[in-house]
Amino acid sequence: MTANKNGMSAGSAKSSFRQNIARNKLAYLMLLPAIILVLVLCYLPFFGIILAFKDFDIIKGIMDSPWVGFENFKAIFVQEEMILAIWNTLVYGVTILFLGFPFPIILAILFNELKNMRLKKIYQTISYMPYFLSWISIVGLIYTFFSLEGPFNSMMASIHGADYEAENILFNSKYFLPVIFFSHIWKSIGWSSVIFLAAIAGIDPTLYEAATVDGCGKFQQIIHITLPGIKATAIIVLIMNLGTLFNMNFEQVYALQNVYTQQSTETINTLIYRQGIQNGKYSMATAFGLAQGLVTIVILLTSNFFSKKFFNVGLW
Amino acid sequence: MKPTLGEKVFNIINNIFMLVMCVVMIYPFLNQLAISFNEGSDTALGGINLLPRKFTLQNYQVVFENESFSSAAFISVTRVVLVVILSTIVVFSAAYGITRKGLAYRRGITVFLMIPAYVTAGVIPTYMAYRYLGMINNYSVYIVPMLFSFYNMVIIRSFLQDLPASIEESAKIDGANDIIIMAKIAFPLSMPVVATTALWVAVGAWNDWTTTLMYVTEPDLFPLQYLMMKLIKESEVAQQMAAQATMTGKSSAFVPTSESVKAATLIVTTLPIILVYPFLQKYFIKGVTLGAVKE
Incomplete structure (x- = not known):
């Protein structure tokens, strides 16, 4: 400056x-x-x-295509598949955000409690592994796991006995949400714990010593020292994730969809791809994407505002 | 201080939990590995866990002899090499340039480079721009968009800021200009951080399949990950690959199934990642905290 x-x-x-x-x-x-x-x-x-804001005609080009004002935006709230896509995006996003949020924190706390540093390093490295694989590789592994002759069905058969009928749950849209949720946790839990582990490492160790002297047990130390110590980090991560609420991971959803589930599991991002790039409805898909982007910015600004006001923590 | 009984019990439970977590993390991969080494017709009977029952290398033979596989492998490998070399040049010189003293517009340039890391124009406008630039169905779409990364620039920049200034100053007295100092002194000194960012870029380029999905329809340009996507999502593709191998009659007794071909392809495409990812943690963990606090 x-x-x-x-x-x-x-x-x-x-x-x-x-x-x-x-x-x-x-x-x-x-x-x-x-x-x-x-x-x-x-x-x-x-x-x-x-x-x-135009009715794009590929032959006329961007400049010569006629202006249509907000017609493309109005279509968002009329077309049933778009409404379903918004709904699905929100359901998946909210589930992952709020239900999935504690998982990496718990893992980070457990990592922190490990006494053997070499073992800790090995556990951590193994937990990161899925994060580095592409979503399509992960989905390949998932397909094998849930295939009719795969480990999941043989496990279910041994639990339920002979009358269990093998089913590939990936072909049933009823199970799409749990598959999305657990595959997300599986892929990201290790890597997401890194930032919380760094936050825990930043807590003043004398706090723990004082608590031990006062006769405070491990569990109480976690509740009264560790959790308050990582609150600011947790809020920042939460705000950043709030920004992705309307931005459900395209790769994950697209890779997991198949002919049986695609129609009922479409999200905003997959619909933008299918409408825009596959079907050539460029204008409508652009409007849909722009609306999504604006909503995301509004969510980020509001959540940052309130977090600053009530917790004194913010992204900027 | 001696651990109490409660702490001992907790430690044991915690270690058991960690072992279970490790099994959950690596079982699917080991299972896939076993299937890739097992005869296809035998795999179809089910019950393969961590070891192959009827060991064979033929699934891999089918994959490696397949023409679309070798073409995809070529695309993937050349892409990774080119992206790593070129992006290292672009990102490192940008990071070095931004740390030079006397740069009056440092703040403005940083903000200019930072904004796209948070706000993008959207899928369709980006598609239109790429089309306008002639990057649709063109190999350049695999390279050019991956050349600059603001995040990597920040990591290298913070590394450069920690280097002692005296080394450069003495070189400057000897009459070397900024570009020579960068190439001969700063770059070799930054090797550890550059190796890490380069590895990240390599993993990103290797793992990417959505670029092809969005901008490429030409089969000659398909990379491995995209080929695998087709194998997984369109079962006909895997069947075709298996059938082609049977028709050419390499082995009459052996019938590869789409499952075993898929498994072998998946192992080949993910193994490089599994081998390098443990080396990726070092600067990233520093970068997470750093990137969150400073710009």
């Missing part, structure tokens, strides 16, 4: 701009590839948002 001032305060803003560029030309040159890439690949697409 301070460096910026000498560029603006002087009346010869333009010449000092040139001077600074000339004096640091190599530094700016090093930044140039990144700037160009970001400009062209990330900022240029923003012009495409005007598609949302």
Whole structure:
């Protein structure tokens, strides 16, 4: 900020701009590839948002397609599949966000309680493994696990006895939500625990010593020291995840869908892909995506505002 | 201080819990590994757990002899190599440039580079822009969008800021310019952090299949992950691959099934990741806390 001032305060803003560029030309040159890439690949697409307000005709092109105002946005609340997609996105998002939230925290606390550092490292590394696999690899593993002759059905058969009828639950949309939820936990629990483990490591150790002297048990220490100690981190993670509430992981849903479940499990992101890129309804899909983006920003701003007000913690 | 009985019990339960968690994490992968080494017709009978029952290498033979597989492997490998080399150059020089003293527009440039990490134009506008740039059904779509990462730049930047300034100053007195100092001094000193970010980029490029889903329809350009997606989601593709192998008559007694072909493909595509991911933790864990606090 301070460096910026000498560029603006002087009346010869333009010449000092040139001077600074000339004096640091190599530094700016090093930044140039990144700037160009970001400009062209990330900022240029923003012009495409005007598609949302047009009836895009691929032959006429973006500029010559007729303006339609907010017609594409109105369609969002009329079409049944869009309403279903919004509903599904919310159901999956809320389940993962609130039901899934405690899992990595509990794991981090348990990691922290391990005394043997080498074992701790090994457990941690193994718990990260699924995070690094692509969703499609994970879904491949899931398909094998739930296949008719796979481990899940033979486990169920040994529990329920001979009259158990093998079923591939991935072909039944009734089980889609639990599959989404547990596959999400499985893939991310280890890696999500990292940030909480870092937060726990930052807690003042003398607090625990004092508590032990006062005769406080392990469990009470966790409740009264560890949990309050990671509250700020937990709130920040929660706010960041709130931002993804309307942004259900495309890869996960798309990879898990199949011909039997696809229609009833469509989410906003998968519908945008199918309507826009597969069916060529570009304008409508852009409007849908824009509405989703705006709602996400509003959620982020509001949750950040309230968290700052009530907990004194915020993203910015 | 001696642990109490309660603590001992808790420790044992905690370790048992950890072992169960580890089993849950790696069982599906080991199960897949066993299936990939088991005869397809035998796998169909069920009951394969951690070890193959009728050991065979033929599932892998089928996969490696398949033409779409070798083409996809070529795309995946070249993509990873190119993305790693080029993105390291772009990200490292950006990180080095942004840390130079006397840069008047540092703040503005940082914000400019940061915004797209949080706000994007959306799927369709991005698709339209790529089409306008001629990147649809073009190999460049695998490379160019992965070249800059704000997050990696932040990690390298914070590493560079911790380097002692005196080394560079003495080089400057010797008359070396910024680019020479970057290439000959800063870059070699930053090898540990660069190796980590490069590995992250490599994993990202290797694992990516949505780029193909969105922007590529040309089968010659399909990478391994996308081929696997087709194998998993469209069972006809796997059957076709298995049938092709039977028709060419490499082994008349052996009938590979779509399941066993799938398993072998999955192992081949995930094994590289399983081998490198333990090395990815180091700077990332630092980066998580760092990235959250500073910009």
